[in-house]
Amino acid sequence: MTERRTEDLRVSRRRLLGVSGVGVLAGAAAGAGLVSAARADEDKAPAAGGAIPFHGAHQSGIATPVQDRLHFAAFDVVTDDRAKLAGLLKDWTAAAAAMTAGRPHGAGAVGGIPEAPPDDTGEALGLPASRLTLTIGFGAGLFESGGKDRFGLRARRPAALVDLPHFAGDRLDPERSGGDLAVQACADDPQVAVHAIRNLARIGFGVVSVRWSQLGFGKTSSTTPEEHTPRNMMGFKDGTSNIPGTDAELLDRHVWAAPADGSDWMAGGSYLVARRIRMHIETWDRTSLKEQEQLIGRDKAEGAAFGRTKERDPVILDRMEPNAHVRLVHPDTNGGIRILRRGYSFTDGSDGLGRLDAGLFFIAYQRDPRKGFIPLQRSLAADGLNEYLQHVGSGIWACPPGVRQGGFWGEGLF
Ligand SMILES: C=CC1=C(C)c2cc3[nH]c(cc4nc(cc5[nH]c(cc1n2)c(C)c5CCC(=O)O)C(CCC(=O)O)=C4C)c(C)c3C=C
Numbered sequence: 001m002t003e004r005r006t007e008d009l010r011v012s013r014r015r016l017l018g019v020s021g022v023g024v025l026a027g028a029a030a031g032a033g034l035v036s037a038a039r040a041d042e043d044k045a046p047a048a049g050g051a052i053p054f055h056g057a058h059q060s061g062i063a064t065p066v067q068d069r070l071h072f073a074a075f076d077v078v079t080d081d082r083a084k085l086a087g088l089l090k091d092w093t094a095a096a097a098a099m100t101a102g103r104p105h106g107a108g109a110v111g112g113i114p115e116a117p118p119d120d121t122g123e124a125l126g127l128p129a130s131r132l133t134l135t136i137g138f139g140a141g142l143f144e145s146g147g148k149d150r151f152g153l154r155a156r157r158p159a160a161l162v163d164l165p166h167f168a169g170d171r172l173d174p175e176r177s178g179g180d181l182a183v184q185a186c187a188d189d190p191q192v193a194v195h196a197i198r199n200l201a202r203i204g205f206g207v208v209s210v211r212w213s214q215l216g217f218g219k220t221s222s223t224t225p226e227e228h229t230p231r232n233m234m235g236f237k238d239g240t241s242n243i244p245g246t247d248a249e250l251l252d253r254h255v256w257a258a259p260a261d262g263s264d265w266m267a268g269g270s271y272l273v274a275r276r277i278r279m280h281i282e283t284w285d286r287t288s289l290k291e292q293e294q295l296i297g298r299d300k301a302e303g304a305a306f307g308r309t310k311e312r313d314p315v316i317l318d319r320m321e322p323n324a325h326v327r328l329v330h331p332d333t334n335g336g337i338r339i340l341r342r343g344y345s346f347t348d349g350s351d352g353l354g355r356l357d358a359g360l361f362f363i364a365y366q367r368d369p370r371k372g373f374i375p376l377q378r379s380l381a382a383d384g385l386n387e388y389l390q391h392v393g394s395g396i397w398a399c400p401p402g403v404r405q406g407g408f409w410g411e412g413l414f
């Protein structure tokens, strides 16, 4: 496992001092120069065990194995200066490459200039990389906001980055919805995921501000069918028929945007839809097992579809109730539509009335939401589960392709 090694950074900083012949740090400006030189070094370092490679054709955190924990943050861009936005994306990329490799951001949390705040906040010091992935998405507000083309990007908005329509039963809270940028941090250790978002927010001071964020646990879908299927807060196995992260053919067909889709800079990227779905847990817990199973369309113990005995046996749709969740979202009911689900459970305490504020932070990646989430969610207007659910937060973002060595997040857009 790669650990965040402040000592290594100190050594490389010392080596740099020796090479340049500078004997002492003259001040913060000199420090900043050294840090960016050290960053360039770090970018070339190969990812070691416990670390998911940051660079590649696709962003990690989509098809890569799902980790246990989530910290998802949506940001508003608070400047109209295109150069500042591009600069932030460069700084974020350098920090993301370091943190996903298990290294601290910049000059680290300790050992830097004593008179200045440390570059890194420090709570992940000594922790391994924990399979941290950081995945960025661009919201509609980056391309146009209040009718203004504030970054000169309006013409480059992908057609697939639509505004989500209103769906039956939505009760969306604007303070938990939208955002010009989104960062999904997933890791096996919550402290590592929280540290990553905290440091990105700190780096972005003056350029972005956090609009909302969500913590998640207990992955509710996996991209690794060979592992056991996790259960959601309703107690059912969730993710049985998800797209496996190793199925290149399915990923190309349903998840990765292609040049033919119209936006060259998005080729190899994907579209992210997130929904904060509150569950009326107490009502669900008073529902009979039989009814619970009918509403899902699978049995609770094994996760087998109605009329079957094993979790992965093929479904027989007409053995399920017409309002069963799985029947309504199955590809055969929806012209072959498939999405890659990557959601997490959440429990944010209770709501003051003794009810858990809990549910599913639903995350789906797809090649085009107009042929993915949107028609599926429309099918779910008939879902028997709706009695137990409330969609309270929502967002849609265009996630650019992966970053090449020396490149930065969303480079093709700028
Ligand atoms: C619009 C898409 C979907 C939303 C929103 C959604 C919410 C949601 N789902 C569950 C529980 C389960 N979903 C299951 C399968 C499943 N769900 C979707 C889509 C949405 N779910 C799809 C595409 C599928 C796969 C269908 C198939 O191919 O068979 C299952 C069954 C196990 C599995 O295959 O994953 C469960 C259980 C909840 C509780 C929920 C909202 C809170």
Ligand SMILES: [Fe+2]
Binding pocket: 325, 329
């Ligand atoms: Fe579902």
